Amino acid sequence: MTRVRRLVSIVVALVLATGTVSAHGAALRESAGSLSIPTWLFLATGGGVVGASFLLATFATDRTFVRRSHDHARVLAAVPRVLRAVVAPLVGLLGLLAVLAFGFGAAVDVAPADPQQNLAILLVWVGWWAGYVMSLYLVGNTWPALDPFRTIARALPSLDREYPGHWGAWPAVVGLLALVFVEVALPLAEDPGLLAAAVAGYGALTVTGAVTFGVDDWFATADPVARAFDHYGRVAPLARTDDGVVLRMPGAGLVDATGETGRRADGPSASDADATAGGPFADAGGVAFVVALVFATTYDGFVATPAWRSIAEAVHAPGVPGVLVYAIAYALGYLAFVAVYRWAARSGRRTGDTFVAVDELARRFAPPLLAIAAGYHLAHYLGFFVSLSLPLASALAAPTAPPAPQLFVLPSFFGGIAITAILVGHLLAVWVAHAIGFELFPERLQAVRAQYAFVAVMIAYTTLSLWIVSQPTVTPPFL
Structure with a gap:
């Protein structure tokens, strides 16, 4: 227990020592006030709930109950082919054209330059990154059908070169x-033209990769946006299978993703990588990607807090360039997340008294972290999306001449929603880890003991997440 308590302290210290920024959030909305619930209550309640849920899952469930709960799925409806093959790709292409037109248009004064009036900025940050991403882990991943770059790549001739197997998920x-980091270093939420250029550059790179190595291989393995959205879709209670759209237990796709058979029952996000043993988490790159995704969810919150402002100003005072401050903290923060997760895998092998390799434990227990990332994203962006929904609606209705922006004033209960989202995400992560432990280990006690370190990391991350949402939002310095 002494080692576990020491680890939790180290995790929190390492995370707080790293820096991240939410450039688009700071540019689009005013500073938000802190929540009214005392900070100590956030931290104590969050850690206690996660720890108690682990104990409850341990004593109140058995292998048969867990397996039945995840295997049960009810077919709801079939998805019309015209919707997947025609309507969704058309919507995605129109969205891309709007971003490019109104982004570059602002640079030549034919579109509004105000971030809260420009359709490109509002569509990307409010409609897509906030609103659409929430739909992925709530109702399933529809990005393969909507992705405009995938649509463009399918229309182009392919070079059909073999994707290098040793690359794995590292690209x-x-x-x-x-x-x-580009989101951090560049004012993409303030300069519509710069945002459009970034979107065009990313599109050119990913279409080139898809044309070179094949659409299926590239978007299933190497494209970061497609892979991130695939992972988020595995959290959702809805999935698209060969039988149609099915209703399942939330997080069931995370359990399926770690299996050796590559079952394809993880929603519209079902990636071609699942056809291989171990699914999308088969190699070290797949695990590193999950850790990067979890780190990125913290990234958008911490540097908009007063604590980061104090740290950054102290480091910047001797003359260290502001961007370098962010770059160093960014690199150290990600390496710290990787190191802590590897520690959990090594400790799980020791406490579980198992011959299962550390890499295998890291692979199998990576998917539960996605539920944590989804919960924090919802907590961080729900209020952002709702408050800016009026400017987005106005820009969609009158894109060339929208009225003066008016933000929706959030009711006080939104603070409770943020707390609930974080806790539900962590509770779901504990449950998924419990189910994976039962699948991996033959003995009940062994499955439980192997999870000790992973649960300790989850408790530490819960504490950090709740602390971030309890802080007032300030403008990140130097950027």
Whole structure:
């Protein structure tokens, strides 16, 4: 227990020592007030709920109950082919054209330049990154049908080169980390033209990759956005299978994703990578991508807090460039997340008294982290989406001349929604880890003991997440 308590303290300290920023959030909305619930109550309640849920799952469930709950699925309806093959791709292409037109249009004064009036900025940050991403883990991944770059790549001739197997998911890891840092370093939420250029550049790169290595291989393995959305879709209670849309237990797709048979019952996000043993988490790159995705969810919150402002100003004072401050903290933060997760895998092997390799434990227990990422995303962006829904609606109704922006004033109970989203995400992560432990280990006690370190990390992350949402939002310095 002493080691576990020490680990929790180390995790929190490492995370708080790293820096991240929400450039689009700071540019689009005013500083938000802190929640009225005392901070100590956030932290104590969050950690206690996660720990208690682990004990409850341990003593109140058995292997048969867990397996039945995840295997049960009810067919709801079939998805019309015209919707998947015609309507959704057309909507995605129209959205891309709108972003490019109104982004570049603002640069030549034919579209509004105000971030709260420009359709490109509102569509990307409010409609897509906030609103649409929430739909992925709530109702399933529809991005394969909507993705305009996938649609464009399918219409082009392919070079049909074999995707290098040793690359694995590492291009997606590098791509995700690069995209997040570009969001930090560049004012993409303030300059519509710069945003349009970034979208065009990303599109050119991903279409080139898809044309070179094939659409299925590229988007299933190497494209960071497609892979991230696939992972979020596995959290959802809805899935698209060969039988149609089915209703299942939330997180069931996360359990399926770790299996050796590559079952394809994880929703519209069902990736071609599942055809291989181990699914999308078969290699170290797949695990590193999950950790990067979890790190990115924290990234959008911490640097908009007063604590980060104080740390960044202290480091910047001797003359360290502001961007370098963010870059160093960004790199150290991600490495700290990776190191802590690897520690959990090594500790799980020891406490579980198992011959299962550390890499295998890391692979099998990575998917539960996606439920944590989804819960934090909902907590961080629900209020952002609702408050800016009026400017988005106005820009959609009159894109060339929208009225003066008016933000929707959030009611006080939104603070409770944020807390609930974080806790539900962590509770779901504990349950999924419990189910995976039962699948992996033959003995009940062994399955439970192997999870100790992973649950300790979840408790630490719960505490950090609740602390972030309890802080007032401030403008990140130097950017």
